[in-house]
Amino acid sequence: MYYIGLDAGSTTTKGVLFTETDYIDKYLLATAGDPKGAMATVIDYFTTHYGKADKIITTGYGRKLLPSDLAITEITCHGKGANYLHPGITQVVDIGGQDCKTIRLNGNGGVLDFNMNDRCAAGTGRFVEVMMRTLGEDIATLDTFIQGATPVQINSMCTVFAESEVVSRVAKGEKREDIALGVCHSIAKRINGQHAKLQAPKGEAVLFTGGLSQSELFGEVLAQYLAAPVYRDDLGQFAGAIGAAQIGLKKFSLQ
């Protein structure tokens, strides 16, 4: 049987395909203001290559936009997905386009506690994206851009004010890469505060997922603030979709 885990995020829509035993394939595209269309595109991709899937499990903010066999929140899915990628992990930080989640797990993918910042762009992938654009760079080049830089201190946490701060620092002639690294530090600091609210044991290893987890250097900055080992995974951006597929195959394959 084929299971599609489909994560309808604000910035990107992610899908993964599993059988009961194996990971088969993945697909990602920009949501671009049309979450329903993006979800359909992911399903079409898998249908074209592997035939019609038996079960579709949706998650993310668009989880109820398409009829599916099961819709589960991104919190639960990220917990299960993180445990699939890194069995036994107890801490998850997921930085997506629109929100940042910190989750405590029971060591078996079950959620013990969580919190979300979904009120404000500060502390999300969007914040980095906006600042990089202001600096004239693409977020995809983040690692090469900030390599070897010395971070400046960014004081504004509001995205709009931080943007003016970045502009004025550029005008003062500060190095753009130093400013970009400063932006990463300011977010990591804020996320450490959010994670601390979970009152997890200090120094416990964290799996870093979500779009921003593609940046190795950001992971290192995050590790400094969390004072804990931070693991990343090539499929980190797909953690929610993987969790959805895992929940689905557990539920439906037992029937």
Add this chain to the structure above:
Amino acid sequence: MKVKTELPEIFEDFGEARQQGFLKVKSLKDQGQPVVGVYCTFMPEELVLAAGAVQISLCSTSDETIPAAEEDLPRNLCPLIKSSYGFGKTDKCPYFYFSDLVVGETTCDGKKKMYEYMSDFKPLYLMQLPNMRDNDRSQKLWYEEIKAFKEKLEDFFGVTITEAQIRDAIILKNRERQAKKDFYHLGQLNPPALSGAEIFKVMYGSQYKFDKAENIASLEAATNAVKERYANGEHLEKKPRILITGSPMGGVTEKVIRAVEENGGVVVGYENCTVAKAVERLVDEDETDVYKALSDKYIHIGCACMSDNHDRLDLISNMIDDYQVDGVLDMVLQNCTPFSVESRRIKNFCNDEKDTPYMYLETDYSESDIEQINTRVTAFLEMLEG
């Protein structure tokens, strides 16, 4: 007095009580009945009853009047305070309009400072609530404040309040409390006998039934009707059982109840102002000093404006056990400092002492966060189901 005896008419009757109360209060005023408007459950209603007046709960739960309030008050202030002030200032709350006297208490900082401005356009009396409750000096202060309030009522309405009248009022209010308790304790039934939305509707509406005898009879009818239905085997399916605690709830913030019940949970109990917080403990009818009886009762309301607030922990602890609670949801209004700071203690207490999952949910009087609330609450319910 006509009391409805069938469900769901009883629920509808309570649901409409606040709206219908507008007309009732007008006719009471036309008959020369004095009216005292209040915002908070610390107010000893027994004294108002003993003075022959009616006490009503003033409007504070809609964002409609917040823009008007923000002309005078800071934007980043609790929405309940802004809404209360705005309703008064714009005269959009009939209950405020018909109140001869508004009585406030020095609960949180925002409220006590807001009352200073409110007194510019309304006769307002402020009771000094102590910040602590566990020492003789604080208890003495509150005792004296209760006595002073009695004198204020006598003076303001030109009446004499006797101890016998206070004693009668204590007995009547206790009967009303007991009728309320008997009703919301139905939430302890497992599987659930009724939804949390229904419990809240009745409890919220019962604040606006000014005829105490009628209110008691209606509450008893509701309790009996639900019990009868339950005895006939009618009940809701078993779902994760949620206890709501935190800032005052009502109006727009009932969105939190819906988020729980539309996403697979059931609200079985409320440790908040409208339900158990101010009702659970009765006034001691055997206490010879009526003022001491009243001050002892009201000072133990577990509001986060008190330090330290162990009374809240005690009530939450009992409710988790009595209602077989699976998860505690702490709803805190944005910029409500006392409840947001206290949340950490509540969380640790629930997790460590009661082994019960806890979630913190901050919201305001807008509808814009409903989807985020749905996601968080659903994730919490998924977590409870494992």
